[in-house]
Amino acid sequence: MSREDIQKLLGGYATDTLSQAERQALFEAAVEDQELFDALAKEQALRDVLQQPLARQQLLDVLGPAQAPARRGFRHWLRQPAVLAMAGGVAVLAIVAGLAWLRTDTLVPDTLVHKQYAVVQTPLRKEFVLRAPLRQTPPQVVLPKPPILVPQPQMAEAMLPTATPVRPKANEPTLARLAQSTHSADLARQLYSRSDPAMGSSAGALARMRATVAPAAASPVRHLGVRYGLLLKGADGEYAPARLDTEFHMGDSVRLRLEPNDNGYLYLFDRDATGGWHLASTQRALRGQPCLLPASGALQYGQPGRKELLVILLPSEQPSLTNLESAELDALAASARGDILTATVPGSESAYVVDARVQAGRQEVVFKIMLAFR
Amino acid sequence: MHWLGCTVERDDILLKLRERIVAFAACHATGDAAEDLAQEVLILLHEKYGHVDRLEELVPLSLQIARFKIMSLRRKSQRRGEYTQVSVTDIQLPDLEADPALLLERRQMLERLTRAVAGLGGRCRELLRLKLQGKSFGEIQQHMGAQSINTVYTWDHRCRKQLLDLMGGDWEPEK
Numbered sequence: 001m002s003r004e005d006i007q008k009l010l011g012g013y014a015t016d017t018l019s020q021a022e023r024q025a026l027f028e029a030a031v032e033d034q035e036l037f038d039a040l041a042k043e044q045a046l047r048d049v050l051q052q053p054l055a056r057q058q059l060l061d062v063l064g065p066a067q068a069p070a071r072r073g074f075r076h077w078l079r080q081p082a083v084l085a086m087a088g089g090v091a092v093l094a095i096v097a098g099l100a101w102l103r104t105d106t107l108v109p110d111t112l113v114h115k116q117y118a119v120v121q122t123p124l125r126k127e128f129v130l131r132a133p134l135r136q137t138p139p140q141v142v143l144p145k146p147p148i149l150v151p152q153p154q155m156a157e158a159m160l161p162t163a164t165p166v167r168p169k170a171n172e173p174t175l176a177r178l179a180q181s182t183h184s185a186d187l188a189r190q191l192y193s194r195s196d197p198a199m200g201s202s203a204g205a206l207a208r209m210r211a212t213v214a215p216a217a218a219s220p221v222r223h224l225g226v227r228y229g230l231l232l233k234g235a236d237g238e239y240a241p242a243r244l245d246t247e248f249h250m251g252d253s254v255r256l257r258l259e260p261n262d263n264g265y266l267y268l269f270d271r272d273a274t275g276g277w278h279l280a281s282t283q284r285a286l287r288g289q290p291c292l293l294p295a296s297g298a299l300q301y302g303q304p305g306r307k308e309l310l311v312i313l314l315p316s317e318q319p320s321l322t323n324l325e326s327a328e329l330d331a332l333a334a335s336a337r338g339d340i341l342t343a344t345v346p347g348s349e350s351a352y353v354v355d356a357r358v359q360a361g362r363q364e365v366v367f368k369i370m371l372a373f374r
Numbered sequence: 375m376h377w378l379g380c381t382v383e384r385d386d387i388l389l390k391l392r393e394r395i396v397a398f399a400a401c402h403a404t405g406d407a408a409e410d411l412a413q414e415v416l417i418l419l420h421e422k423y424g425h426v427d428r429l430e431e432l433v434p435l436s437l438q439i440a441r442f443k444i445m446s447l448r449r450k451s452q453r454r455g456e457y458t459q460v461s462v463t464d465i466q467l468p469d470l471e472a473d474p475a476l477l478l479e480r481r482q483m484l485e486r487l488t489r490a491v492a493g494l495g496g497r498c499r500e501l502l503r504l505k506l507q508g509k510s511f512g513e514i515q516q517h518m519g520a521q522s523i524n525t526v527y528t529w530d531h532r533c534r535k536q537l538l539d540l541m542g543g544d545w546e547p548e549k
Contacts, residue, residue: 005524005527007531008527008528008531009527010531010534011505011506011530011531011533011534012511012530013434015502015505015513016508017505017509017510018506018510019510019511019512020430022541023430024429024430027433028407028429028430028431030394030433031387031390031391031394031433032390034394034397034398037394037397037398038397038398038401038420039435040433041398041437041440041441042544042546043545044434044437044438044440044441045441045483045545045546046483046487046545047434047438048438048441048480049480049483049484049487050506052480055484055487058484058488058489059484059488059502059506060485060506060507061489061505062488062491062492063499063502064499064505066500066503077538092458135487158472174410280508317545331507334507335507335508360541
């Protein structure tokens with residue numbers, strides 16, 4: 001690494017982003033180079049601040065939610081050679097179509113025609129449609145219909161890489177990336193479902209994606225997920241489902257109904273008045289078996305406002321989780337946010353929450369629920 | 375004799391660190407004080423952290439100790455009235471529970487940092503967010519779809535500079 005390259009590692013010191021090799025390279029250079037050592041010493045002040053979990057969380061809050069994965073995914077997808085080749089093909093077709101259209105369109109003066117093309121991509125199959133040009137024509141001129149080019153599916157298939165499908169790395173959140181090109185709500189439902197059509201049939205969007213892009217990684221992946229809803233205790237003492245956007249009244253008794261798609265442990269934390277997380281309940285959960293949290297009693301609040309709950313579903317019991325500091329739980333929730341797909345069921349009586357990562361054995365579902373009380 | 379090899383290597387690292395710390399401290403204190411400060415850091419490394427012998431642990435540890443020593447030196451100078459004369463009745467009694475000055479400095483820096491972060495551009499915000507989430511540069515490369523890790527290093531270098539500019543050129547305000 002050159003001196004200039006090593007200086008670029010400085011930014012990773014305060015945030016503790018450096019790998020073992022990067023740290024070694026930076027420190028070895030720093031003990032030999034006074035200027036670099038001084039720069040590193042100045043970073044220490046920032047490092048001291050960022051080592052406080054609360055400070056990190058405050059900055060994360062300022063930074064806001066993750067950039068929409070779709071944008072990142074689209075950029076990444078756009079860089080692939082197959083996509084570039086396809087774009088070239090589209091451009092050629094557009095030129096050919098344009099020429100053909102101009103030939104049949106000699107009656108119309110060029111100045112009256114404002115050509116506007118749009119390439120439409122469906123998320124799974126890279127099809128394209130050359131849309132009709134928009135034109136400003138005088139009413140007395142009758143124009144022939146412009147051609148609409150719709151390539152045959154075989155043509156689109158031929159443009160896709162078939163010989164060497166992209167094989168995701170083990171720790172890569174591949175499905176989260178794939179989800180960028182489809183509707184996340186649909187995907188969340190599909191990932192949650194035990195009889196996931198993607199696993200067997202060819203009907204699901206996910207199945208087609210997997211079959212096309214990452215067939216090797218598709219079959220063994222199991223995505224931990226949970227379907228949850230709210231239950232409100234009625235005057236008769238029975239709990240009945242309530243919409244997720246229900247505005248409860250002070251004194252209402254509310255419970256969560258959670259149905260995981262695999263065996264695991266559920267933890268429910270409740271944000272207390274001081275802003276810290278308080279463990280409200282924990283319970284072993286069986287696949288497909290609804291369970292209620294809190295396990296006994298109900299959530300009740302004497303003050304109006306928005307109440308925040310944190311739900312964590314893990315494949316196995318983690319006693320250390322209950323000992324985590326509030327800031328650490330916040331950090332956990334923030335870090336998991338980007339890997340979680342959520343879909344609300346029409347009617348808003350329940351929602352699916354799924355870990356979209358392709359990491360067998362390291363699945364976890366961490367999400368927050370907001371309850372409104374007045 | 376592996377342990378002997380380690381000791382020699384550790385001494386070698388400490389020697390170099392002493393040289394670096396003296397030079398760095400010289401910017402913040404007078405010549406003798408800088409020497410004393412480096413010596414105090416080394417004594418602490420020797421007596422309290424004798425078990426630490428790896429470069430990647432010794433460097434951040436020495437930097438942290440040096441920073442605390444420098445801050446302590448500054449406060450001591452202020453208390454002695456080397457910078458400003460203060461009436462004895464105005465001197466606050468120390469709170470033995472925590473170091474309020476340190477906490478205050480951290481809080482002020484966090485406030486400045488929070489304001490500066492809000493002024494960063496989109497890519498820098500995303501990069502910083504991932505760094506704060508504990509992701510490595512390799513993971514950030516995958517996450518942001520960068521072609522090589524050098525691209526991420528360059529982005530990070532620029533973003534750090536941008537953040538530093540937004541904070542007035544230094545993480546800590548001028549004392």
